[in-house]
Amino acid sequence: xxxxxxxxxxxxxxxxxxxxxxxxxxxxxxxxxxxxxxxxxxxxxxxxxxxxxxxxxxxxxxxxxxxxxxxxxxxxxxxxxxxxxxxxxxxxxxxxxxxxxxxxxxxxxxxxxxxxxxxxxxxxxxxxxxxxxxxxxxxxxxxxxxxxxxxxxxxxxxxxxxxxxxxxxxxxxxxxxxxxxxxxxxxxxxxxxxxxxxxxxxxxxxxxxxxxxxxxxxxxxxxxxxxxxxxxxxxxxxxxxxxxxxxxxxxxxxxxxxxxxxxxxxxxxxxxxxxxxxxxxxxxxxxxxxxxxxxxxx
Amino acid sequence: xxxxxxxxxxxxxxxxxxxxxxxxxxxxxxxxxxxxxxxxxxxxxxxxxxxxxxxxxxxxxxxxxxxxxxxxxxxxxxxxxxxxxxxxxxxxxxxxxxxxxxxxxxxxxxxxxxxxxxxxxxxxxxxxxxxxxxxxxxxxxxxxxxxxxxxxxxxxxxxxxxxxxxxxxxxxxxxxxxxxxxxxxxxxxxxxxxxxxxxxxxxxxxxxxxxxxxxxxxxxxxxxxxxxxxxxxxxxxxxxxxxxxxxxxxxxxxxxxxxxxxxxxxxxxxxxxxxxxxxxxxxx
Numbered sequence: 001x002x003x004x005x006x007x008x009x010x011x012x013x014x015x016x017x018x019x020x021x022x023x024x025x026x027x028x029x030x031x032x033x034x035x036x037x038x039x040x041x042x043x044x045x046x047x048x049x050x051x052x053x054x055x056x057x058x059x060x061x062x063x064x065x066x067x068x069x070x071x072x073x074x075x076x077x078x079x080x081x082x083x084x085x086x087x088x089x090x091x092x093x094x095x096x097x098x099x100x101x102x103x104x105x106x107x108x109x110x111x112x113x114x115x116x117x118x119x120x121x122x123x124x125x126x127x128x129x130x131x132x133x134x135x136x137x138x139x140x141x142x143x144x145x146x147x148x149x150x151x152x153x154x155x156x157x158x159x160x161x162x163x164x165x166x167x168x169x170x171x172x173x174x175x176x177x178x179x180x181x182x183x184x185x186x187x188x189x190x191x192x193x194x195x196x197x198x199x200x201x202x203x204x205x206x207x208x209x210x211x212x213x214x215x216x217x218x219x220x221x222x223x224x225x226x227x228x229x230x231x232x233x234x235x236x237x238x239x240x241x242x243x244x245x246x247x248x249x250x251x252x253x254x255x256x257x258x259x260x261x262x263x264x265x266x267x268x269x270x271x272x273x274x275x276x277x278x279x280x281x282x283x284x285x286x287x288x289x290x291x292x293x294x295x296x297x298x
Numbered sequence: 299x300x301x302x303x304x305x306x307x308x309x310x311x312x313x314x315x316x317x318x319x320x321x322x323x324x325x326x327x328x329x330x331x332x333x334x335x336x337x338x339x340x341x342x343x344x345x346x347x348x349x350x351x352x353x354x355x356x357x358x359x360x361x362x363x364x365x366x367x368x369x370x371x372x373x374x375x376x377x378x379x380x381x382x383x384x385x386x387x388x389x390x391x392x393x394x395x396x397x398x399x400x401x402x403x404x405x406x407x408x409x410x411x412x413x414x415x416x417x418x419x420x421x422x423x424x425x426x427x428x429x430x431x432x433x434x435x436x437x438x439x440x441x442x443x444x445x446x447x448x449x450x451x452x453x454x455x456x457x458x459x460x461x462x463x464x465x466x467x468x469x470x471x472x473x474x475x476x477x478x479x480x481x482x483x484x485x486x487x488x489x490x491x492x493x494x495x496x497x498x499x500x501x502x503x504x505x506x507x508x509x510x511x512x513x514x515x516x517x518x519x520x521x522x523x524x525x526x527x528x529x530x531x532x533x534x535x536x537x538x539x540x541x542x543x544x545x546x547x548x549x550x551x552x553x554x555x556x557x558x559x560x561x562x563x564x565x566x567x568x569x570x571x572x573x574x575x576x577x578x579x580x581x582x
Contacts, residue, residue, distance in 0.1 A: 042442045042472050148317060151341040178388065178469045180340040180499045182538035207472035249473040252502070252543050256565045263573030277543065281550035284572065288556065 003030040003053055003169060003203070007062035009225075010048055014060070022048040023059070024225040030218075032168075035195055035202040037212040037233075040222035041247030046205045047094075049222065053171055053203060054091040055082070066169070087116070090167025094174040096158035097151065105131070105149075106142040109161045116165065130160035134190055152183030156190070163194070170194070172204040176211055188215050213237065213251040213275055221246050234273035253280055266290050299367055300328035301382075301461060301493055302352060306361035309347050309516075313359060321347040323516035324361070331460065334487045334494040336504035336524075339513035340538030345497045348513065349465045352495060353383040366460070381410070384454025388466040390446030394438040399430065399449055402438055406457040417456075424455035427490070428482055444475025448482060455486075461493035462486070469499065480506060501528075501542045505563055512537065525561040544568045 010023040022045045030036050030053075038046040051057040052064050058072040065071070069085035070078065093099065102108035106127055113126045131138050134156035146157045155175075162170070175191070176184040192215055194200050206212050212219055212233060219236045221229040223246045229236045237243060237250050240258075249255070257272040257280055271283040309322040321344045329335055339345045350356040351363045354370040363370045365379045387393050396402035403421045412420070425431045428448040438446060447467055454462050464483065468476040480503055486492045496507060504510050510527045512520035514537050520527050527534070528545045535541075541549075544565045548558050551572075558571050 041474060042444075178466065178499075180538055181501070181540035183341060184499075209473065247472065247474050249477075252565075256543060256547070256568065259565065259569045260572055263569050265573055277546045277550060281547055281554060284547070284551060285554045285556060288572065 001032045001067045003201070004028070004065045005049075005052065005062065006065070008049075008052060008059040008064060009061040010052065010057060010059050012048075022225050023052070025062070026225075026227060028220060028227065028230075030169075030201065030203055032201050033199050034218050035191075035216050036204075036218040036220060037216035038203065038205045038220050038222060039207065039209065039212055039246075039248060040228075042207075044222040044246070045225040046222050047173060048225075050091075050171060050173055050203070050205050053169075054089055055086040056091070087165070088168040090162040090165055090170045092159055092162050092170070092172040092175065094177060095155075096162075097146075097154035100146040100154060100158055100161075103145060104143050105136070105146050105157050108146055108157060109164050112161055112165045126164040126166070127160075130164040133163050133194060134160045135186070136160065150183075152179050152186065155179065155183070155187065159187075159190070167200065169201045169203065172202070174206060174208075175204055176206070176208060184211070191215060207248070209237070209249060209251045210253075213253070221248065223247070233275075234270075238269070238273060253277065256280075257283070260284065260287075264291075301331045301366055302329040302495075303364040303367075304328065304348075304351070304362070305364075307351065307358050307363055308360045309344075309351065309356060310359045321516050322351075325516065325518055326361075327511065327518055327521065329461075329493065329495065331493055332487075332491045334484075334506075334508045335496065336507035336510045337495065337497045337513065338499075338501075338504055338510060338527075338534075338539055343513040343537075344516040345513055346465055347516075349385065349463045349495070349497055352461070352463050353385055354379045355385075377410070380459075381457055382459055383461045383463060384457055384459035386447060386450045386454065386462060386464045386467045388469050390443045390450065390470065391439075393450050393453075394446055397437055398434075399436050399438055399441075400425070400434045402449055403452045403456050406453055410457075420456040420458070421452075424452035427455055427486065428452045442475060443471045444478050447471065447475070447479050451479075451482065451486075459492075461495065463495040463497070465497050466499065468503065476500070476503075501540050501545075505542050512539070525563050528563060529561060 005026050005028045008023055008026040011019060011021045013019050038049060040046045055071040063070050066085035066088055069081040071082050071085060073079040073082035100108050109127045109130055110123050113123045128138050136156060146154055176187055188211060191202055195202055216233050219233050220227055228246050229242055237254055240250055243250055254272060257267055261267045261272055266287045267283055274280050274283060304325055304327050307322055307325045311319045311321055337345050354376050357371050365382050368375045368379055370379060394402050396405060400421050403424050404417050407417045407420055425434055428451050430448050438449060468479050483494055484506060487494050498504055505524045510524050511518060528541050531541045531549055548562045552558050562568060
């Protein structure tokens with residue numbers, strides 16, 4: 001089971017002076033249970049791709065299939081399968097807190113499950129569970145207005161509203177944009193916890209390479225509507241020239257460690273690809289000891 | 299006289315109503331002409347409220363905010379204030395209004411009744427200063443986020459403002475757009491002496507300023523150069539903030555016995571310190 005895109009092409013405003021081809025023959029398989037990041041410069045097609053996965057846009061050519069069901073259905077039977085497949089995908093938009101609208105946090109999160117036709121007791125269970133997932137205390141927050149929360153908390157309420165639908169695939173567009181460092185760290189942590197606890201497949205768009213490096217196990221780098229690079233973050237980001245060609249920058253930690261290596265600190269290529277400052281510090285200490293040892297031996 | 303003077307400024311939203319919220323709490327500070335000041339604080343610390351006081355988009359609930367000696371509460375002077383302090387907001391799509399780039403840049407001076415030859419000169423200069431001359435006849439909505447923010451900056455330059463306030467102007471940009479805005483800000487500050495008030499969540503950007511103000515619950519809790527502020531990693535984390543990566547590594551390496559200056563700030567300094575004198579590395 002997976003999200004599969006076969007030869008997907010999409011053009012905005014075809015036949016007008018503003019015609020722009022956003023996706024060109026994309027072939028991509030997103031494995032169930034993975035955390036996949038879509039990275040790319042503004043205009044690379046990453047948000048368009050995300051909207052195809054969410055079933056909001058249909059390709060001009062090619063197919064988007066969720067667990068084998070084509071989202072662009074034609075017959076009545078296909079449409080039923082496509083709708084069922086779409087419901088497996090939870091889409092969290094950029095600045096999702098702008099979409100909150102209810103008077104209380106409870107009502108806002110309950111909106112989706114109710115629309116899916118769940119009984120009120122089940123709705124309540126879903127709201128409780130979703131609030132726990134985003135670290136909001138049910139009793140303390142259920143009756144509060146979402147508009148009196150901080151920006152980071154509001155975004156968590158919006159996320160809870162999607163999680164309450166029990167998506168098998170959680171798709172997020174720039175989930176940490178505009179959050180302060182703590183809000184960013186907490187949100188990434190929640191995504192990681194959800195993935196670990198429920199095995200939810202995560203697909204997210206980001207132009208923050210630090211976020212990608214921190215949580216993704218697969219990165220797809222897009223450029224001009226095509227896939228330029230794909231693979232494990234450490235391997236993908238190690239290709240500095242290609243990353244620059246895509247209009248991206250290597251994660252800061254990797255750049256710093258590479259600069260140290262270039263300046264003669266004996267770090268291995270693998271050590272320049274560690275993901276956390278703690279690992280980096282350890283690697284630097286070892287490298288300095290090695291260098292110091294060599295110097296003494298001479 | 300400082301360009302920006304804030305005395306015992308408090309700002310309360312919904313004063314006397316349900317949901318009353320104190321966003322700025324007895325804040326006093328001043329910013330001199332030509333300074334580059336970064337403002338840090340978690341979401342809800344009062345940063346954006348402060349920004350909006352600097353060109354009279356908000357007025358003090360109590361206390362005072364003076365721009366070049368003009369009290370922002372003087373209604374008749376509000377346009378004089380806005381000619382002195384320009385703003386660049388977070389969302390590039392919310393601040394461009396014209397259908398063509400150069401018309402957008404000309405909008406401010408046109409509104410002030412500046413003669414058209416003078417407007418032409420200012421627009422040319424402003425676009426040149428942000429490296430956008432070749433895009434002068436483009437439609438703004440076809441530009442990237444970073445390019446749109448550069449047009450917004452050009453719009454304030456065409457007003458010949460002395461100061462520009464950036465309210466998380468890079469939050470929605472990709473890494474390249476962020477780097478390009480920061481380098482333009484630094485250049486305007488260095489070459490034209492523009493006073494910069496730069497609100498950001500990115501610690502690396504704040505490290506480029508001359509001075510950092512840290513806000514927490516509407517109060518000023520730190521006011522010092524980056525080297526000094528980023529010595530206080532624990533306090534910053536308690537406020538929901540971070541330190542730049544080079545600083546975090548510095549602290550971890552120092553804790554592991556590596557000899558490094560305690561005010562080391564940038565990646566370049568870290569590389570120089572660790573590679574230049576490899577021998578200075580270990581304490582044993």
